[in-house]
Structures are given as C-alpha cells and as structure tokens.
Amino acid sequence: xxxxxxxxxxxxxxxxxxxxxxxxxxxxxxxxxxxxxxxxxxxxxxxxxxxxxxxxxxxxxxxxxxxxxxxxxxxxxxxxxxxxxxxxxxxxxxxxxxxxxxxxxxxxxxxxxxxxxxxxxxxxxxxxxxxxxxxxxxxxxxxxxxxxxxxxxxxxxxxxxxxxxxxxxxxxxxxxxxxxxxxxxxxxxxxxxxxxxxxxxxxxxxxxxxxxxxxxxxxxxxxxxxxxxxxxxxxxxxxxxxxxxxxxxxxxxxxxxxxxxxxxxxxxxxxxxxxxxxxxxxxxxxxxxxxxxxxxxxxxxxxxxxxxxxxxxxxxxxxxxxxxxx
Amino acid sequence: xxxxxxxxxxxxxxxxxxxxxxxxxxxxxxxxxxxxxxxxxxxxxxxxxxxxxxxxxxxxxxxxxxxxxxxxxxxxxxxxxxxxxxxxxxxxxxxxxxxxxxxxxxxxxxxxxxxxxxxxxxxxxxxxxxxxxxxxxxxxxxxxxxxxxxxxxxxxxxxxxxxxxxxxxxxxxxxxxxxxxxxxxxxxxxxxxxxxxxxxxxxxxxxxxxxxxxxxxxxxxxxxxxxxxxxxxxxxxxxxxxxxxxxxxxxxxxxxxxxxxxxxxxxxxxxxxxxxxxxxxxxxxxxxxxxxxxxxxxxxxxxxxxxxxxxxxxxxxxxxxxxxxxxxxxxxxxxxxxxxxxxxxxxxxxxx
Numbered sequence: 001x002x003x004x005x006x007x008x009x010x011x012x013x014x015x016x017x018x019x020x021x022x023x024x025x026x027x028x029x030x031x032x033x034x035x036x037x038x039x040x041x042x043x044x045x046x047x048x049x050x051x052x053x054x055x056x057x058x059x060x061x062x063x064x065x066x067x068x069x070x071x072x073x074x075x076x077x078x079x080x081x082x083x084x085x086x087x088x089x090x091x092x093x094x095x096x097x098x099x100x101x102x103x104x105x106x107x108x109x110x111x112x113x114x115x116x117x118x119x120x121x122x123x124x125x126x127x128x129x130x131x132x133x134x135x136x137x138x139x140x141x142x143x144x145x146x147x148x149x150x151x152x153x154x155x156x157x158x159x160x161x162x163x164x165x166x167x168x169x170x171x172x173x174x175x176x177x178x179x180x181x182x183x184x185x186x187x188x189x190x191x192x193x194x195x196x197x198x199x200x201x202x203x204x205x206x207x208x209x210x211x212x213x214x215x216x217x218x219x220x221x222x223x224x225x226x227x228x229x230x231x232x233x234x235x236x237x238x239x240x241x242x243x244x245x246x247x248x249x250x251x252x253x254x255x256x257x258x259x260x261x262x263x264x265x266x267x268x269x270x271x272x273x274x275x276x277x278x279x280x281x282x283x284x285x286x287x288x289x290x291x292x293x294x295x296x297x298x299x300x301x302x303x304x305x306x307x308x309x310x311x312x313x314x315x316x317x318x319x320x321x322x323x324x325x326x
Numbered sequence: 327x328x329x330x331x332x333x334x335x336x337x338x339x340x341x342x343x344x345x346x347x348x349x350x351x352x353x354x355x356x357x358x359x360x361x362x363x364x365x366x367x368x369x370x371x372x373x374x375x376x377x378x379x380x381x382x383x384x385x386x387x388x389x390x391x392x393x394x395x396x397x398x399x400x401x402x403x404x405x406x407x408x409x410x411x412x413x414x415x416x417x418x419x420x421x422x423x424x425x426x427x428x429x430x431x432x433x434x435x436x437x438x439x440x441x442x443x444x445x446x447x448x449x450x451x452x453x454x455x456x457x458x459x460x461x462x463x464x465x466x467x468x469x470x471x472x473x474x475x476x477x478x479x480x481x482x483x484x485x486x487x488x489x490x491x492x493x494x495x496x497x498x499x500x501x502x503x504x505x506x507x508x509x510x511x512x513x514x515x516x517x518x519x520x521x522x523x524x525x526x527x528x529x530x531x532x533x534x535x536x537x538x539x540x541x542x543x544x545x546x547x548x549x550x551x552x553x554x555x556x557x558x559x560x561x562x563x564x565x566x567x568x569x570x571x572x573x574x575x576x577x578x579x580x581x582x583x584x585x586x587x588x589x590x591x592x593x594x595x596x597x598x599x600x601x602x603x604x605x606x607x608x609x610x611x612x613x614x615x616x617x618x619x620x621x622x623x624x625x626x627x628x629x630x631x632x633x634x635x636x637x638x639x640x641x642x643x644x645x646x647x648x649x650x651x652x653x654x655x656x657x658x659x660x661x662x663x664x665x666x667x668x669x670x671x672x673x674x675x676x677x678x
Contacts, residue, residue: 186601188394
C-alpha cells in the first residue's frame, strides 16, 4: 500500500498574546483508499493537523516545522499558485458548519461550477452539467431545481450534502472531513455518514475524518489515531482501538462512555482536565490524569512504541506489552 | 471533594405540601406558537414550537426529554421556568398552580435550570462566588451567609473554593463552569432542576464526571431532574422515564427501558436506529429514515411524522393521533398503529 499522505515530526505553534503548542511531534500516514479517523477532545489538535495539510492556518501567527508530504509533494514548500491548484483538486475539505463554509451570495450550482471551471478548464455549460451530476450523486432531491438554490434556502442536512458535492466535484484523491456530522440531527447524521462511506468507495478516495465521537468513528473509519494534547497517543485499526486500547487515555475514554452503562452505576471517568499547551511537552502530557503513571512518566517524554503492523502507542505500558509479546 | 465541618445555612426549600403521591410537576396542554412574518404578500405563518404538551414528573424521579433540533424540548423548558409566556396550558408545581397559588418568585426557588452554554449563562463581571451567592441574597440571605453557602456548594460540585471562589468565568474550563452553574442552581435549594443539554457541550471524559456528580447531588439533596438532551445514550443512562418529542408534540412517553426495548412510535424507532453503532463489525447498513425533519413553520397536518413515516396511511394525514396507553405501566404513544381499532391496517385488533 502506498502512502498518499506522510506527515513527519510536525510541530505547530501559534504565537501572539500567548503561545499555544497546538501540535507536538506528530507523525502519521494515510494509505490509498483508507479512511483514517483522528479522534480526540476539543483542543487536542485534530482540526489544526487537518488544516495544516491544506495550509489553511493563518500565516502570520503560525510556526510550522516538520514535513507534510501529499503524493510526494512538500505541502509546506508550495507557492500560492501551487496551493490553489492543489486545494480542491488533489485534496478537498468539508467542514462542521456548511452554512459558514458555503458562499451565501452564490447559488449552489454556481459554486460547484466555479470549482470545476477553475480546476478542469471546462466551459460553463459543461461545469453546470457536472454540478447537476454531483447533486444527484449526493442524492439531493429535485437536484435540477436545487442548482439555483442559495445555501440559506436549504436545510442543514441538504447543505451538508451540497458541501460534499462541492468538495468532490473535481474528484480529489484525498478528502479531509472536519466533524462534518457534529452539527446535524441524529437521523440526518447517520444518512450523511452512510453517504460518505458509499462515496469513498465509489470514488476510491482516501479520507481523514476528524471527530470527537467514538460512535461516529466506528461507523466510518478503517484506522484510528487518538490525539491528546497535540500528540497522537495511539494508532491502530478501528477494532484494536475500540476493543483493546493500549494507552490509558483511549482506555479511559471508552470506560467513560454512557453507551451500555446501566442506570445507577457510576461511569468510569478520567479525573482532571487536559493540560494547557503554553509549553511544548517535555514529559507525558497525560501523566497527571493517569492511574498507571510512574515517576519516569513525568520526567521524560514516553517512547512511541511501534507494535508492528501500523500499531503505535506512546506509553510505557505499550513498551512493556511489546517486550512481553516479543 | 471537601467535607464541610461547620453547618452552613441553606435557604429553606419550598415546603413539600402535596406529599409523596403528589407529582412535583404537572403540565397540561402547554402550547407556544411563535408568529413569523411571511413573504410580502403571503399570510403570517406560525412556528408551532410546543403544541398541547402534557406530562408529569414524580417526586425524586428523573424524566428525560429527547428529540431533534426544533422539536420544542428547549422551549418546553423555558415555558416551565416561565422564562417566556405560554399561549395556553397549566403548570402545577407540587399541587400549586403557578401564577395563582404559587408566585413566580417562589416557583423559581423551587425550580432551577442549567443551560447548555456554560459561559453565556454566567455573568462575566461577577466572580464565581458572587454568581452563586446572588440568588440567595435576592431571596433575603445576608451577604456573609450567602458567601459561605457559595463556598460550601463549590465544594459539593468538586471545585475547591479557595482556588475557584474568586475567579471569573473566563478563567476556568467548560467543565468547571458547568459545575459552577450547577452549584448556582442548587443555591436556592430547589427541588426540581431542569438540565437543558447541560452536558452536551462537554468533552466525553468531562461529561462522565458531571453525570456522576449529578447522580451524587440528586441523592444528597433529594432532587428531581428534568433532563433534556439529544444524546440518547446519556438520556437512557440517567432517566427513569422519557418523553420523545417531534415537531412540538410528545409522540411517545414511558419508562426508559420499555421505550428503548419496545418503541411503539415509528419516530422513536428511527431515532434509536440512527444511533451510531458501537460494534466495528456490525455497522449501520441503511439509514432508518430519509430526509431532514420538516420545518416547524406550518408543520404537516395530522400526525406530524406522516411525511417521513414508512407506514403512513391516508388516515395519518387527517386527525392528529392522541397519546394512548400501550400498556398499563405508563407507556404511551401517539400513533394510529398503537391504537386498537384506529383504522390503520397495522393497528392491533384491526382485521389485516
């Protein structure tokens, strides 16, 4: 399997009134036709990582180091011209709030057609035909009439479908999805997840799907990277992460879920709150909340233990597990 | 969690007048319609946000309200608190009709609310201590006593008063702020607390902490909860009984396990089936229903779900089905398929 995306030792720091170390020494890969979930709580750096892949972070206040390669090209070194070819054609993104991501003063049809004309040099008529085709692909009812609709004339679920149509209109190799179903109602969320799953297969795309919801990750991901305080603490296949997590953070997250918990029973919790990110971590960021922490956890960064077959955990517990299984 | 040594004065709770058998809250025919301007030449339209909603909450019970956005669950909460005026309907608190036997001021001591947005619901210019002490002072408690009470309550919600009392809302995290909101709600010694999506904005690991805290406080203070949420897992975990709302109406209500295991309304069934799977080898294959919930402006006639219901028959678009008993244990549904002899081909007792 070739890797479409290779991120190596990525660090992202926001400067300004206060410094935030949003992403710290993050490495990940995305294989062909794979759906990778980035799972984490707010502030864990999952959306920032996604934005770095498309260079959407404010230039003035962001310091990025490390390497981000997409299809072998160095994204961090791209010129503005190269970036605008790259965005939408190679990599495309969908967001949590389609109402904010779509342009309110143009019709849906025109927004899709504009993208097609820009990237594929098609005529307006051909581009409009593609727009209609895309609205049908995402199953917007009476697609022809909807071509002339403005975003505010559509319901939340329809808008999200329209944004997916826009993102996929130039058949990108990679789709980045930033919590695209979080703002939707339950009965609509499942429709959009199933649609994305189907389109991913039909288009042969690779997807990075950011979410805070394990249930959503279970519905769509092949592989999951769990983030905490700007770092990936564990990577593995979906069932490895859900059934036998190694790192205490995903273990705690799974224990604290209300799914299947019985009334009157106490929920498992992770005590405390995530750390502030004013300083780059020099020891395990999770140690203050961890029941298995030892002295060395607060002295040095935990090792990123390679468990083989793409599984990694950043924890001394994983180190022990690796030795035992060896 | 700090244990108090010296006794702290709390406000005397609103007296229990009706006894154990008297429901703490009885709501009948609660209705709220918002007029909205139509286009230039079209008639005025109405959002039927809450339409003829009736239910009761027993003492010591936790009642959940679930439904999608626009179903009227938050409007219901606001109407109960009298934060907005209802168009019709009665709210009876412990046998006393609100507005007659019970003044608004007394009602708000007996019933408090925690909102979803932990930041917007605190005054940014007041310290945590002042925010919690504000209510008791309005109700006549001396400043010193109110501050002492505020420290005591901070301890009860798991925040050390010496660290948090003098901080401002923007200086603490979302989970901590929601604990402060809970402490503030408890400062008036209410017997009923309405939690309107109170844990929805929190991260999962923090949500579990707050849910455990709510369970502890319920036991310690003998509280009754009305718990509003769109998260079905959380509602099942915390509630004894549940109300399912759709476009301003209650479509099903009953003991939570009964409703979950044998949902009688097709909307409840769809809502439950729409929950993401928890098993990687057994993902959802087909969406339970298609389309979005209709606009609550001029909702569909008859049963409001008939436009999305796979079992809809002509009679469903006619008269609105009434909430009817499914069994003798308080499980009710507003669906012709659950009403014997209703004329629907799937109704019990109808000739197939």
